[in-house]
Amino acid sequence: MNPSQRTFWKKYMARARIDVDLAAYTKVSRSWNDEIPSCPVNRLYFITEGEGYVKIGDHTYYPRPGDLYLLPAGSDQAYGTISENTFGKYWCHFTAKIGDLDLFQILHTSPSIVVKDVLALGQTFENLIAHRRSDALSAEFRVTGILHELIADFIDANAAVKLNLATTPTHEKMNVVLRYMEQHIADQVSIETLAQLAHYHPNYFINAFKQFTGYSPIQYMNHLRSEKAKDLLLTTELNVSQIADSFGMELSYFSRMFKEQTGFKPTAFRDLRPR
Structure with a gap:
């Protein structure tokens, strides 16, 4: 290995x-x-x-x-x-x-x-x-x-x-998909595109992806975005609107997604920074 x-x-x-x-x-x-x-x-x-x-x-x-x-x-x-x-x-x-x-x-x-x-x-x-x-x-x-x-x-x-x-979907294929998602975190990535990367039918891909990661593709993408957003909120001075823009997301949708993922509003999470 x-x-x-x-x-x-x-x-x-x-x-x-x-x-x-x-x-x-x-x-x-x-x-x-x-x-x-x-x-x-x-x-x-x-x-x-x-x-x-x-x-x-x-x-x-x-x-x-x-x-x-x-x-x-x-x-x-x-x-x-x-x-x-x-x-x-x-x-x-x-x-x-x-x-x-x-x-x-x-x-x-x-x-x-x-x-x-x-x-x-x-x-x-x-x-x-x-x-x-x-x-x-x-x-x-x-x-x-x-x-x-x-x-x-x-x-x-x-x-x-x-x-x-042998118990998992081919890990090389899924590794390619996960890397692609990380590299296109600001894009609207379709299920069809991800399925093509793995050489799976879209319907089969969704089930295989969830078996492999524990998330649906959209849940996993939002997980990636929230983790990146937490880093930006804690380590940069970008405002919440700028961070939402960096993910190609409307501010209201970004704020709702972030709270669903973390339990905090973005501004409340930033307030957790050591002073």
């Missing part, structure tokens, strides 16, 4: 939408046992004590204390006990979506890592559980932030990481 492709895939995977369903610590009972075909969620198990098994597809594993296991969404999953010395484990169920795809459909890893600092990871899970239960307005930010760190650490420590490009 060349540097350009690596940069693209780093940014692509960073678009994953993370949602934590459940998180807790459990000392499982002897009856802990289940089989879940095509499980809709990812499961993280950090084993702190005991013994048992987990099964992913046709492969059965016997985690040891200090192991962190990932059971990826979409796989056939199973788990159970093998003695009275049952697992004590931190666990988390979560989804990680890029468009309509699960992150770990695209990114394949080995199922487990050996944790170097078990006390630190235990504290990380305690923080995740506490914020998951919190009523604070900031709680979900902290929950997703912790899980992003957990996923990043799992990937970095993993012995076998590879991209499964």
Whole structure:
């Protein structure tokens, strides 16, 4: 993979939408046992004590204390006990979506890592559980932030990481489309033009684009414009009308689009600048 492709895939995977369903610590009972075909969620198990098994597809594993296991969404999953010395484990169920795809459909890893600092990871899970239960307005930010760190650490420590490009539309084609959109941010770009760049029929292109990015083409273009506008508002003295003109947009439409994307009016966003 060349540097350009690596940069693209780093940014692509960073678009994953993370949602934590459940998180807790459990000392499982002897009856802990289940089989879940095509499980809709990812499961993280950090084993702190005991013994048992987990099964992913046709492969059965016997985690040891200090192991962190990932059971990826979409796989056939199973788990159970093998003695009275049952697992004590931190666990988390979560989804990680890029468009309509699960992150770990695209990114394949080995199922487990050996944790170097078990006390630190235990504290990380305690923080995740506490914020998951919190009523604070900031709680979900902290929950997703912790899980992003957990996923990043799992990937970095993993012995076998590879991209499964067969699950996505041809990334070279979509990369061409995204670059074109960035270069024509001030133009009225038609679906037909974008579809031609990707060599897709327009109707198929819209679905493929949304699967690939999580946005419709117009949503993605407005996302690009709002990100560029935020930069201009914070780093230049251009007034809002001039910024709207730079995108070839009427002032009223630009202001409405910016608020829909950011939650702020352009002038209110500029007021956030450090004085």
